[in-house]
Amino acid sequence: xxxxxxxxxxxxxxxxxxxxxxxxxxxxxxxxxxxxxxxxxxxxxxxxxxxxxxxxxxxxxxxxxxxxxxxxxxxxxxxxxxxxxxxxxxxxxxxxxxxxxxxxxxxxxxxxxxxxxxxxxxxxxxxxxxxxxxxxxxxxxxxxxxxxxxxxxxxxxxxxxxxxxxxxxxxxxxxxxxxxxxxxxxxxxxxxxxxxxxxxxxxxxxxxxxxxxxxxxxxxxxxxxxxxxxxxxxxxxxxxxxxxxxxxxxxxxxxxx
Amino acid sequence: xxxxxxxxxxxxxxxxxxxxxxxxxxxxxxxxxxxxxxxxxxxxxxxxxxxxxxxxxxxxxxxxxxxxxxxxxxxxxxxxxxxxxxxxxxxxxxxxxxxxxxxxxxxxxxxxxxxxxxxxxxxxxxxxxxxxxxxxxxxxxxxxxxxxxxxxxxxxxxxxxxxxxxxxxxxxxxxxxxxxxxxxxxxxxxxxxxxxxxxxxxxxxxxxxxxxxxxxxxxxxxxxxxxxxxx
Amino acid sequence: xxxxxxxxxxxxxxxxxxxxxxxxxxxxxxxxxxxxxxxxxxxxxxxxxxxxxxxxxxxxxxxxxxxxxxxxxxxxxxxxxxxxxxxxxxxxxxxxxxxxxxxxxxxxxxxxxxxxxxxxxxxxxxxxxxxxxxxxxxxxxxxxxxxxxxxxxxxxxxxxxxxxxxxxxxxxxxxxxxxxxxxxxxxxxxxxxxxxxxxxxxxxxxxxxxxxxxxxxxxxxxxxxxxxxxxxxxxxxxxxxxxxxxxxxxxxxxxxxxxxxxxxxxxxxxxxxxxxxxxxxxxxxxxxxxxxxxxxxxxxxxxxxxxxxxxxxxxxxxxxxxxxxxxxxxxxxxxxxxxxxxxxxxxxxxxxxxxxxxxxxxxxxxxxxxxxxxxxxxxxxxxxxxxxxxxxxxxxxxxxxxxxxxxxxxxxxxxxxxxxxxxxxxxxxxxxxxxxxxxxxxxxxxxxxxxxxxxxxxxxxxxxxxxxxxxxxxx
Numbered sequence: 001x002x003x004x005x006x007x008x009x010x011x012x013x014x015x016x017x018x019x020x021x022x023x024x025x026x027x028x029x030x031x032x033x034x035x036x037x038x039x040x041x042x043x044x045x046x047x048x049x050x051x052x053x054x055x056x057x058x059x060x061x062x063x064x065x066x067x068x069x070x071x072x073x074x075x076x077x078x079x080x081x082x083x084x085x086x087x088x089x090x091x092x093x094x095x096x097x098x099x100x101x102x103x104x105x106x107x108x109x110x111x112x113x114x115x116x117x118x119x120x121x122x123x124x125x126x127x128x129x130x131x132x133x134x135x136x137x138x139x140x141x142x143x144x145x146x147x148x149x150x151x152x153x154x155x156x157x158x159x160x161x162x163x164x165x166x167x168x169x170x171x172x173x174x175x176x177x178x179x180x181x182x183x184x185x186x187x188x189x190x191x192x193x194x195x196x197x198x199x200x201x202x203x204x205x206x207x208x209x210x211x212x213x214x215x216x217x218x219x220x221x222x223x224x225x226x227x228x229x230x231x232x233x234x235x236x237x238x239x240x241x242x243x244x245x246x247x248x249x250x251x252x253x254x255x256x257x
Numbered sequence: 258x259x260x261x262x263x264x265x266x267x268x269x270x271x272x273x274x275x276x277x278x279x280x281x282x283x284x285x286x287x288x289x290x291x292x293x294x295x296x297x298x299x300x301x302x303x304x305x306x307x308x309x310x311x312x313x314x315x316x317x318x319x320x321x322x323x324x325x326x327x328x329x330x331x332x333x334x335x336x337x338x339x340x341x342x343x344x345x346x347x348x349x350x351x352x353x354x355x356x357x358x359x360x361x362x363x364x365x366x367x368x369x370x371x372x373x374x375x376x377x378x379x380x381x382x383x384x385x386x387x388x389x390x391x392x393x394x395x396x397x398x399x400x401x402x403x404x405x406x407x408x409x410x411x412x413x414x415x416x417x418x419x420x421x422x423x424x425x426x427x428x429x430x431x432x433x434x435x436x437x438x439x440x441x442x443x444x445x446x447x448x449x450x451x452x453x454x455x456x457x458x459x460x461x462x463x464x465x466x467x468x469x470x471x472x473x474x475x476x477x478x479x480x481x482x483x484x485x486x487x488x
Numbered sequence: 489x490x491x492x493x494x495x496x497x498x499x500x501x502x503x504x505x506x507x508x509x510x511x512x513x514x515x516x517x518x519x520x521x522x523x524x525x526x527x528x529x530x531x532x533x534x535x536x537x538x539x540x541x542x543x544x545x546x547x548x549x550x551x552x553x554x555x556x557x558x559x560x561x562x563x564x565x566x567x568x569x570x571x572x573x574x575x576x577x578x579x580x581x582x583x584x585x586x587x588x589x590x591x592x593x594x595x596x597x598x599x600x601x602x603x604x605x606x607x608x609x610x611x612x613x614x615x616x617x618x619x620x621x622x623x624x625x626x627x628x629x630x631x632x633x634x635x636x637x638x639x640x641x642x643x644x645x646x647x648x649x650x651x652x653x654x655x656x657x658x659x660x661x662x663x664x665x666x667x668x669x670x671x672x673x674x675x676x677x678x679x680x681x682x683x684x685x686x687x688x689x690x691x692x693x694x695x696x697x698x699x700x701x702x703x704x705x706x707x708x709x710x711x712x713x714x715x716x717x718x719x720x721x722x723x724x725x726x727x728x729x730x731x732x733x734x735x736x737x738x739x740x741x742x743x744x745x746x747x748x749x750x751x752x753x754x755x756x757x758x759x760x761x762x763x764x765x766x767x768x769x770x771x772x773x774x775x776x777x778x779x780x781x782x783x784x785x786x787x788x789x790x791x792x793x794x795x796x797x798x799x800x801x802x803x804x805x806x807x808x809x810x811x812x813x814x815x816x817x818x819x820x821x822x823x824x825x826x827x828x829x830x831x832x833x834x835x836x837x838x839x840x841x842x843x844x845x846x847x848x849x850x851x852x853x854x855x856x857x858x859x860x861x862x863x864x865x866x867x868x869x870x871x872x873x874x875x876x877x878x879x880x881x882x883x884x885x886x887x888x889x890x891x892x893x894x895x896x897x898x899x900x901x902x903x904x905x906x907x908x909x910x911x912x913x914x915x916x917x918x919x920x921x922x923x924x925x926x927x928x929x930x931x932x933x934x935x936x937x938x939x940x941x942x943x944x945x946x947x948x949x950x951x952x953x954x955x956x957x958x959x960x961x962x963x
Contacts (some may be wrong), residue, residue, distance in 0.1 A: 024950035048900040058880030062897035150856035183853025191935030196817040226940035254943035256925035262572035272792030286554040376774040395757040430742040446765035457713040461625035463648035467675040472713020
């Protein structure tokens with residue numbers, strides 16, 4: 001399946017269920033960034049969820065079924081890119097482990113995993129993007145989502161691109177690498193502990209004095225945005241892709257029009 | 258009736274999937290035990306001169322609140338000890354073991370120092386021992402228990418004075434083990450080998466560091482330089 | 489120690505509202521966490537040593553039977569009595585018998601998590617023996633009738649004020665006018681009290697960080713020297729150690745020791761690392777007359793053939809719990825048994841069964857920090873996930889949760905239905921949430937909205953908008 005506009009790599013966008021359901025503007029920002037980086041982007045319709053909720057709940061059967069479905073849906077693309085470190089980590093690291101004992105799928109899972117990237121890491125590490133043409137007047141701080149950081153090594157890449165955004169001052173918060181307390185099913189199963197963790201996080205965010213909080217994972221962002229709002233703190237929250245793509249017309253997460 | 262020993266070993270073997278006595282496994286273990294491979298020597302002590310090792314050793318100990326005093330020859334030790342005790346307002350009464358290097362020092366040159374022999378008694382305030390080796394990589398002293406240097410001398414008295422010769426300063430822990438092997442044989446050990454890296458301390462109360470938790474509150478290490486010609 | 493894991497959520501809630509505990513835990517990031525990072529930065533070989541440590545342990549575990557036999561041979565040749573205990577009850581009985589044979593009235597103890605695991609103290613006390621914990625942190629929790637809350641800093645949950653209050657309450661010979669406002673004064677008071685016990689002890693019991701097969705030696709690591717006074721002053725020295733503590737040679741233990749203190753407290757090396765082999769020799773003027781080593785299984789041999797074998801690499805440094813955001817929020821007691829933090833979340837269910845400890849491996853976001861700092865590279869999140877798999881296969885965690893999960897998974901495997909259903913749900917939620925942008929309350933999401941708002945969806949799904957975009961509609 002080669003690209004009719006020859007030379008451009010074909011990227012299959014793995015939307016992620018949270019972006020799909022909660023905040024499509026992140027998906028469109030991702031598409032814009034990928035096209036600006038010289039890729040042609042497609043969104044296979046047969047994708048739903050990466051299977052993490054099942055996987056992390058110990059339900060390997062459903063997780064494996066979703067893994068097979070996802071791998072099949074993205075057959076033929078040069079790259080599979082997700083605007084989420086945790087979903088990309090699931091696809092890249094855990095799918096091969098999940099299907100290791102399946103003779104029909106283990107090879108496919110490995111081949112698939114090699115084509116999977118988180119969005120920002122794809123732009124910087126694969127496409128060699130060094131700067132974006134966006135603008136944002138104000139101070140932002142960046143939260144390092146756990147899976148992106150520890151499973152995929154995403155740390156410098158978003159900061160490098162953010163430093164090219166005209167007018168944006170990036171201020172690091174204390175403990176940016178400490179978990180925000182979302183953890184998918186964890187926030188539901190252990191709400192009090194999750195709250196204690198997100199409280200520490202929002203205190204650190206606020207102490208950096210930003211106008212804007214950014215991260216690469218919508219789960220973390222929803223968690224932190226929800227807490228900031230409950231605390232009455234006037235800090236806007238967006239996915240980093242939105243700022244890098246200059247897509248700021250929609251209200252921030254948990255923000256009103 | 259199977260003993261617990263047999264039951265445990267049998268469970269281990271079945272857990273590992275071992276169904277019969279495998280001579281290859283035994284060979285692997287024997288080889289590993291006798292080869293005593295060193296895995297790694299930290300760069301900080303690799304190919305360093307004696308001077309550099311001493312500087313490293315000293316720096317670590319001082320960082321851990323030990324006092325380090327260098328003397329040119331062992332005859333200077335009694336005076337150095339007397340100085341240390343005096344300047345720290347400590348009693349001039351020292352418990353020492355049978356270590357010949359220590360007992361044969363010219364203590365007469367410091368007549369006010371009272372030397373007591375043997376294991377530590379609860380009322381002893383100053384203990385003196387001779388380290389078997391000194392390890393530069395973390396400022397660590399190695400002691401071998403015995404009549405020469407009873408182990409209680411390292412722990413009971415509040416002040417611990419250590420004598421170590423620069424020629425016994427080695428780069429790494431593995432080198433210290435070679436010294437021990439040279440003295441005791443390839444696999445034999447005294448009752449206790451202590452690796453000591455400073456005075457006793459604890460952070461258990463409010464997270465703040467306090468010295469002298471149970472072991473010695475202070476430590477003075479006297480290093481006899483290589484300039485000393487002989488035994 | 490009786491597990492209280494079944495009340496984990498309740499334990500956690502109490503912990504979250506305990507201001508003293510929270511104050512104590514707040515010191516972790518700038519303390520132990522920062523110190524470990526600094527120590528690691530000072531040793532360029534740190535990461536290589538983690539691989540070396542992992543390989544040493546994996547090799548040993550793969551030959552554990554042979555190394556234990558060699559250890560026993562060497563230890564016995566040096567004059568040790570080596571005992572094998574399959575269960576906690578057996579270990580207690582062996583140690584009790586040793587104490588009876590020694591006519592022991594007072595027993596001093598160095599810090600030993602294994603002794604907590606087997607419930608040794610209460611067994612000895614029931615037999616009329618006075619047991620004195622000598623590690624200062626252990627002593628502090630002992631006099632409060634508590635259990636340790638951290639495997640290397642047992643009293644990390646206490647503040648200085650609490651310690652002063654305890655000493656005033658419990659030290660009979662403490663004059664009322666003695667000043668105890670500084671940590672040094674408190675330590676001085678403890679030193680005085682415990683010194684009497686060291687000197688009076690009949691039996692000294694320690695754990696062992698390592699057992700060395702090459703020489704038949706046991707190794708303890710302390711900063712206080714309490715382990716040394718415990719094991720050198722009493723007539724009898726008893727070591728209680730679990731079977732996976734064995735390593736082949738002194739070279740092997742040297743490599744692992746380079747990681748231990750750095751990972752635990754950020755020190756270059758612990759103040760006292762002591763290698764003990766047999767009882768005193770004929771010409772020794774001091775040291776114990778008898779030396780016993782109790783090798784404990786208590787479920788570990790069973791782990792060898794399972795996916796949990798890797799947890800047996802643990803060297804009890806505590807780095808995982810120091811870096812765990814969950815531990816930092818709730819402290820060690822909430823975990824309900826001997827081993828807190830990530831290592832506890834894996835080891836406890838492995839030893840006492842997932843059914844009795846299900847909350848532990850679930851109380852994790854899988855942030856991965858524990859695995860990142862573990863000197864032995866134990867894949868703790870992966871092992872916690874394995875416990876969740878076991879729990880799931882046994883019908884857990886709850887009907888309601890499984891229903892939610894299965895419903896989601898059912899739709900997710902049917903993309904067309906999924907897209908229709910999600911479109912409807914998103915539209916509804918989006919409509920209700922549009923004005924304020926977030927929900928203060930949401931049915932089925934009580935846990936979330938108790939503490940934070942739930943952001944409203946934008947109102948259309950991406951798939952829906954993308955389809956329109958492909959069909960030429962402007963965005």
